[in-house]
Amino acid sequence: MSYIMKLIHIQILILLFHSSVLFGQRSLVNSSSGKRNEPIMNDNAEKSSEPCGIDYQDWNLTFEDDFNGSVKDLSENWYLFGDNHGQDELQIYKWEQLSVSDGNLVITAQSLPKPEMASNGITYNYASGWIHYKNMVKGNALFEIRCKMPEGREQTLWPAFWMWNGDCSPQTDGYREIDIFEYWGNNFKCGTNNVFWCDGNRNRQGCFIEYCEKQPFFNDFHIFSAAWLNNKLVFYIDGKEIRTVTDYVPSVSAEMYLIANLALGNSPSISEVKFPQRFVIDWIKIYNLKDKENTLETCTRTDNCRKARTINEPEILKVENKNLKDF
Structure with missing residues (x-):
């Protein structure tokens, strides 16, 4: 023994x-490695930290335009919007500002040789371009664009990829807008994604979140994505989730226009812009959710849009909850 x-x-x-x-x-x-010893996470904790990216197995690709043809081919999938859109914009939209080169759609903003009057009776000194998808889009879908920003300053150059339908007038069923991204503001290194709606008095309401990069995004191509789900919007940059919104999300059955354009905001800094400026789009894709009951796991802080919030200088390629701060 x-x-x-x-x-x-x-x-x-x-x-x-x-x-x-x-x-x-x-x-x-x-x-x-210079790192402190961290406690070992259990399986559940590890899983909760993983779904920060896009799992394309959840989606079916239903539309893709690689812009590998010519300008004439654009009319197959896109309406080429003319004239002006927005009271606070300085451009008239012209088809001539759209071109296709090396597999990219190029939207060019430039000063006009002479002023031109739009249908609204206003004369404009600048021209740019706009496209919107011929088919109305709905929710339970993922929308993506790979693009390169122009190099403008402050509030003047205003590239955007967004969805919109209607206004707050009694003749419509309500204002709807989802901005997958807009680049504007006092800091040209900062972008926003936004949600807008009508309140009970038919006034336009909205909230946005601003994200700023260590380096300006006009240096290279990046992918901007938004998943529009039932009562949830999830925004991504380069496949990394940066924001989840759960309030004032349009119904997935609502129809909207899908738009890409380069506007010129009404800003004194337009005198400092070196024209021409180009918004270059490599491709645009639309996916449908395979399982409509799939709500997608998310890892960013939920933003319910009841007050404005911002992201304080996050590292865009490694966005984590700790990088999101309320003001």
Whole structure:
């Protein structure tokens, strides 16, 4: 009996020795990497931190335009909007401002040789371009664009990829707008994504969130995405989730226009812009959710739009909850 006890004691010592060696190795590895030892997360905790990206297995690709043809081919999928849109904009939209080059749609903003009058009776000194998808879009869908921003300053250059339908007048069933992104504001390195709606008095209401990058986004192409679900909007940049909205989300059965355009905001800084400026679009894609009951797991803070919030200088490529701060 004592012999058996000795064997058990020896085995325990051996196990303790191996455990100390393994622990020491783990400490050395973490020390050499400059990181503190972190507690090991359980399976549930690990899973809750994972769904920060887009799982394309949840989606069916239903539309894609790679802009590999010519300008004439644009009319197959897009309406080429003319004239002006927005009282506080300085441009007239012209088809001539759209071109296709090296597999990209290029929307060019520039000053006009001479002023031109739009149908609203206002004369404009600048021209730019606008397209919207020929088919109305609905929810339970993912919308994506890969594009490169123009290099303008402050509030003047205003590239956007967005969805819209109606206004707050009694003749409509309510204002609806989802801005997948807009780039404008006092800091040209900052962008926003927005949700707008009509209140009970038919006044336009909305809230936005601003995100700022360490480097300006006009340096390279980036992918902007939005998943429009039942009572949820999820926004992504380069496949990383940056925001989840759960309030004032349009019904998934509501129809909206899908638009890409480059506007010129009414700002004194337009005198500092070096024209022409170009908003370059590599592709636009639309996916439908395979399972309409799938609400998609999300990891960012939920923003219910009841007060304005901002993101304080997050690292866009590694957005985590700790980077989101209320003001």
